[in-house]
Amino acid sequence: MKDIKQPPRFFGRRKGRPLSAAMQKRLDKLLPEFVLPAGPHTTDSLLACFPVDPSASLSLEIGFGGGEHLAALAKARPDTAFIGAEPFINGIVSLLRHIDEQNLKNIRIWPDDVRLMLDNLPESSFTSVYVMFPDPWPKTRHAKRRIFSPSMLDKLAFCLKPGGSLRFASDHPVAKSWLLAEVLRNSAFRWTAQSAKDWRLRPSNWPQSRYMVKGEHEGRASSWFDFKRN
Numbered sequence: 001m002k003d004i005k006q007p008p009r010f011f012g013r014r015k016g017r018p019l020s021a022a023m024q025k026r027l028d029k030l031l032p033e034f035v036l037p038a039g040p041h042t043t044d045s046l047l048a049c050f051p052v053d054p055s056a057s058l059s060l061e062i063g064f065g066g067g068e069h070l071a072a073l074a075k076a077r078p079d080t081a082f083i084g085a086e087p088f089i090n091g092i093v094s095l096l097r098h099i100d101e102q103n104l105k106n107i108r109i110w111p112d113d114v115r116l117m118l119d120n121l122p123e124s125s126f127t128s129v130y131v132m133f134p135d136p137w138p139k140t141r142h143a144k145r146r147i148f149s150p151s152m153l154d155k156l157a158f159c160l161k162p163g164g165s166l167r168f169a170s171d172h173p174v175a176k177s178w179l180l181a182e183v184l185r186n187s188a189f190r191w192t193a194q195s196a197k198d199w200r201l202r203p204s205n206w207p208q209s210r211y212m213v214k215g216e217h218e219g220r221a222s223s224w225f226d227f228k229r230n
């Protein structure tokens with residue numbers, strides 16, 4: 001019998017509040033313009049999706065939520081090509097609003113589970129990968145739903161250039177320890193922190209995200225982790 005590979009199951013929300021007519025219009029008009037084709041891709045075919053120099057750097061944000069962090073990065077670094085993956089449709093519309101209002105040209109959107117695109121990305125092609133405040137899934141029985149599985153980290157290591165960065169942040173005690181332990185276990189990555197302040201304080205060039213602000217208002221301390229690809 002033919003081996004039919006099942007797509008990974010996504011456990012988060014794909015839809016929140018119903019979209020207003022204006023939001024639906026923005027989605028219909030702008031998503032086709034900013035959507036990332038499925039691939040398989042080479043570095044050149046990825047960069048050809050952007051109006052940037054063909055020697056530009058590529059970056060990926062996984063689970064961009066409302067897109068605040070991704071939009072701020074894209075604005076600060078117009079010569080970098082950013083791919084954002086997010087299956088939550090209200091988040092995609094929010095990012096499209098940032099793109100529209102700030103006239104950002106250097107973002108392409110994968111409007112689905114990142115795991116459906118990682119196998120189609122080329123080796124040693126990305127300079128940075130960002131994972132900001134991933135869903136914590138704190139219960140042990142939900143541990144398999146957490147974003148950093150060994151196979152996910154192997155795929156990220158494959159896509160990152162040597163010396164590239166894997167940056168992630170969390171404000172949840174269980175998630176922080178888990179994320180950190182998973183990445184430390186993978187020999188492709190090394191932690192850049194020299195002292196506690198390196199993970200306790202938000203580096204000045206890390207933009208805020210919606211969940212970060214929410215966590216701070218609710219009194220939760222965030223931790224910031226910066227790893228390099230060996």
Ligand SMILES: C[S@@+](CC[C@H](N)C(=O)[O-])C[C@H]1O[C@@H](n2cnc3c(N)ncnc32)[C@H](O)[C@@H]1O
Nearest residue numbers: 012063064065088113114132133135209210211
């Ligand atoms: C807690 S929210 C954080 C959003 C945003 N990064 C922030 O800091 O405001 C986690 C986000 O990750 C997204 N997410 C979860 N699993 C994902 C996956 N496999 N691929 C892409 N996005 C994912 C969820 O849809 C959700 O929007």
